[in-house]
Amino acid sequence: MTTVTTEKGETIDAVWSGTWVAKRLGVRLEEAGDPGSPRLDELLGLALRRNPKRAHLLVSQVLGKHVPQSPQAVYAAGHGLGERVRALLGEEAAATAVVLGYAETATGLGHCVADGLGAAPYLHSTRRPVPGVEPAGGFEEAHSHATSHLLLPQDPKLLAGDGPLVLVDDEFSTGNTVLNTIRDLHARHPRGHYVVVALVDMRSPADRERLTAFAAEIGARVDLIALASGTVHLPEGVLAKGQALVEEYERESAGGPAGSGPAGFREPGSGAAGSPAAVVRVELDWPAGLPDGGRHGFTPEHRARLEAALPALTRQLADAIGAGPGRVLVLGNEELMYAPLRLARALEESGAAAEVRFSTTTRSPVLAVDDPGYAIRSRLVFPAHDAPPATSGGTPTAEGPGDRYAYNVAGAGFDTVVAVVDSHGDTAALHAPDGLLARLAPHAGRVLLALVPSYTPPASSDRQEPIMPEPSLLPEPLRGPAFSSYAPEDCGWLLQDLSDVALEAPTEEREEAIQAGGAHYAESLPVEYQPSPQYQELYRSALTASAARIARAVGTVTETVLAERSPSPVLVSLARAGTPVGVLMRRWARARHGLDLPHYAVSIVRGRGIDPNALRWLAAHHDPADIVFVDGWTGKGAITRELAAALEAQQEAGGPAFDPEIVVLADPGSCVSTYGTREDFLIPSACLNSTVSGLISRTVLRSDLVGPADFHGAKFYRELAGADVSTGFIDTVAARFDEVAEAVDAEVKELLAADRTPTWEGWAAVERISEEYGIHDVNLVKPGVGETTRVLLRRVPWKILAQRGAGADLDHVRLLAEQRGVPVEEVDGLPYTCVGLIHPRFTRGATGADGKAVTSK
Incomplete structure (x- = not known):
């Protein structure tokens, strides 16, 4: 029986x-x-x-x-x-x-x-x-x-x-x-x-x-x-x-x-x-x-x-x-x-x-x-x-x-x-x-x-590649103010506008569907987090305190790119965390060198690769050797690997050769060789979602919305204009460029002579944490301040691991964790300032290994 x-x-x-x-x-x-x-x-x-x-x-x-x-x-x-x-x-x-x-x-x-x-x-x-x-x-x-x-x-x-x-x-x-x-x-x-x-x-x-x-x-x-x-x-x-x-x-x-x-x-x-x-x-x-x-x-x-x-x-x-x-x-x-x-x-x-x-x-x-x-x-x-x-x-x-x-x-x-x-x-x-x-x-x-x-x-002589649209038939990039709150010259979005499509789902429902294998995270959007007055004040304080540090990292990564990659790079940010960084790098190049660098934002989806039509558009309009992919930070390096694999496959299929290495503002995971810093510190743009990223949602890839001839999609949240701080964030950091210029020159000189080979120590730490906490899935371990913040804003967190003695960089994390009833556990020997853990067996009303409810509040 x-x-x-x-x-x-x-x-x-x-x-x-x-x-x-x-x-x-x-x-x-x-x-x-x-x-x-x-x-x-x-x-x-x-x-x-x-x-x-x-x-x-x-x-x-x-x-x-x-x-x-x-x-x-x-x-x-x-x-x-x-x-x-x-x-x-x-x-x-x-x-x-x-x-x-x-x-x-x-x-x-x-x-x-x-x-x-x-x-x-x-x-x-x-x-x-x-x-x-x-x-x-x-x-x-x-x-x-x-x-x-x-x-x-x-x-x-x-x-x-x-x-x-x-x-x-x-x-x-x-x-x-x-x-x-x-x-x-x-x-x-x-x-x-x-x-x-x-x-x-x-x-x-x-x-x-x-x-x-x-x-x-x-x-x-x-x-x-x-x-x-x-x-x-x-x-x-x-x-x-x-x-x-x-x-x-x-x-x-x-x-x-x-x-x-x-x-x-x-x-x-x-x-x-x-x-x-x-x-x-x-x-x-x-x-x-x-x-x-x-x-x-x-x-x-x-x-x-x-x-x-x-x-x-x-x-x-x-x-x-x-x-x-x-x-x-x-x-x-x-x-x-x-x-x-x-x-x-x-x-x-x-x-x-x-x-x-x-x-x-x-x-x-x-x-x-x-x-x-x-x-x-x-x-x-x-x-x-x-x-x-x-x-x-x-x-x-x-x-x-x-x-x-x-x-x-x-x-x-x-x-x-x-x-x-x-x-x-x-x-x-x-x-x-x-x-x-x-x-x-x-x-x-x-x-x-x-x-x-x-x-x-077909016979080998008759074999043809899958039917794809000619690059000339692909649409031109979307630009503000029609799409995003950035100035039109600051970013061209190689995306399609899905603003009129209902894509948001409650956080718990998304988590259940994602972990059950019934949905991919890119097929829906989380409901946009609306920060409390207390949290907004934390963001403003964090921006004031870290603007100079961010400006220095922006300068360092931009100067390294100009010295090693191309004297006239085309910046291609990975939407959307990379986009504020791409805008800042463009501003630095213009302010310090008089360069007017093109900047585009494209979609990349874990497990599904980078938008192939965006790549085809870029190759048709720019020299692939000048393309530099930009992201905000590295966590364990999953997107770094995703991009490298996608570009390699695209090249093996006869496509153009792009340099697969991402450049980032912060590389705490030691996943790349071109970065502004390897410190895991609070980047204020990680504290918010669309309101610090030009009012653009994260990108969407769903079969009924994105066909073979389409760019991936995203939404423009025009209705959140009153809470938008995107331009203010850029202006605040750019205002500190002059005061950090001398430090940037010295740091770049040292970096160009240093061994910056990635060690991938972050990935090793994530694997260790995954096993120690009984998760057995590295995708549910989100390392670094930026990724931990995303867990608290978009996912259903189980607990937060914090480096013992971590200071103001974690104030916003502690506040979000308190608001959602998520425990913060201080640990020793953590290579990141903090790590966010998503429970591997999430269901409504379930409890974690510590007996605490695995739900969002």
Whole structure:
């Protein structure tokens, strides 16, 4: 028995879907994961299959293959694993990773892991040869019903890099498939790090030791991440006993109802079906040239195009389904899992149906038994429609690769089934009297056939880059006073104006969505913090006290740039924390050297990179060698790494060469070599949000708002003009330029002769703090005064770590912490003045490890 909670909040006992097999064969699952991991009986059921190598089948409840499941649950499982991989690798290594998924079951899972990892390209193996595409590798999956895998990337260099390779499968049973893959690829393109990812790790101790020995043999690191782990205990003789059980049930169901297939497997639930439904054909308006999946590679650019197209595709699908669809099943087709999953998830989120479930067809034959304690309650059998069926003496084989299956669809009570098929599979066999559509028709009120164009890479001579707008067609930068309160010459914003779009969400709701993997922080905006009179007074006092120190740092970083980078740099600030610094650097260059430096602000998003259209605009209007990227400060260096990785990828794709190193006002994390200071002190512009940044919000990247031809977005908060101090901040600091000029000259002279190689000591400190405080996610550790202030203004903080004895630089932090009921803990040995911690398991009303409520006030 297992306990489940109903939608009404009632707790009931339900029969585990592995009970039937466990009782008859003595198969037992033993937990071996962390106490906080999902239980194996929550993730897995058991079934029997016709396979001479393994009798039992672990049936995943969250894979979206054999068991119809909520699309959000399926997506979240893979996305969450991807986030764990990113945390393991760190931002710099994650930016160079490639994800490889296994056909057929893990093609969609691998896509979701790549999404969670961030900007990782994705490829999945395939069992479908494609004429004209040369394999880049292959391997065998010994226990599978169909063993041969091909790797057919459109870009032969996709697997040739030396960054981490992330291998994704639905389960690890022996680890043989992983070893075969790594052995093949390592011989072609050796690398130092592999990460193996699965929903469940069910290897024996001996299999675990074998993988460890293999890693030592090839001289590479191999890490493993899974939702849950354990062991399958199989009694002696289980294979023969399982085969005998399958044969027994086949004999009992011989001559079963139509649709049960050539082997006579029972099709439970078919008797409840109504009259066959008419099939409605829907040609989805799929973007031209966008791959239907990762068979030939799926890049971050492809992912962005899909995100932009999903709203329109979902509306098209919802219109075709019509009003009152009731329970809807979106059924993918073998390796075609990700596109149907994303459509199903978008349909679920839209509320267009009372309930949406997702699963896919498969080529794996499994016994169906209509029992609550068995994972496969029903099955539909139909001939393959995307390849000629296998034959024996000219006759299709009964259980060969010519048959395909859909499980737990018959008798499940779906009102509508949407079969999503790529155009390669839109054949006569699909529409035949015994084809998939005919098998589905008796078990749903209506059946839709949604077609996605099959993607075949063009011949190498004809290959083209994704369609992007010409730089000349991109809009000109936005400028004040129409957009921002800065003077028009002080900054040009390479953004689109989203001022009229409702994007703000309560802080707690944003935090829940971000940490649950259901939203990215750049898809919404926090409600703008309105400072109290006491806090405003603190800001004014801090500005008065630190204006000269800021002016000196501005002068130092500007003079270093002029001496080392370019005599006529083009300043490109990372909106929005970098923008006041870019304006100040421009003011210094004009005041001290008579230079009128161009200054633009662009968007960069952690996990998604810098705005590619902004880069294209800059390259078309300025010499890339003169571009200098500017930010306010470094924390642990995540954005520093993000920018470097994005620019490197852009250059490898044939784009212009930009210098990837950010220059910053303050570098307490020791992440860059060009800075104004490495002290972690209060920069007053960090105390406020839009009211010190030209009344501009943080930047927004959301697929329904930002298309392939658009700049990232932001809002202009015109209504906050009465509280705006943006120009006052600039003027106050610029007024101190003359008095610090001599000190700046001396400091720059020393810096130009010094070793300024980044040590990344801040990143090391963040990793240590993450482990010491049980957070295990560096993204939830925000070091430095500026980042801590952001945590208190925008996120749901858990606690603040303060350097023991820190003085006035933390007055505003202490005030904000007091207002929000957040404890401030003084510690020794902190390389930063302070560090803000976000609780890793935030939910409304939750409590942290110290027993304090993890909520905002």
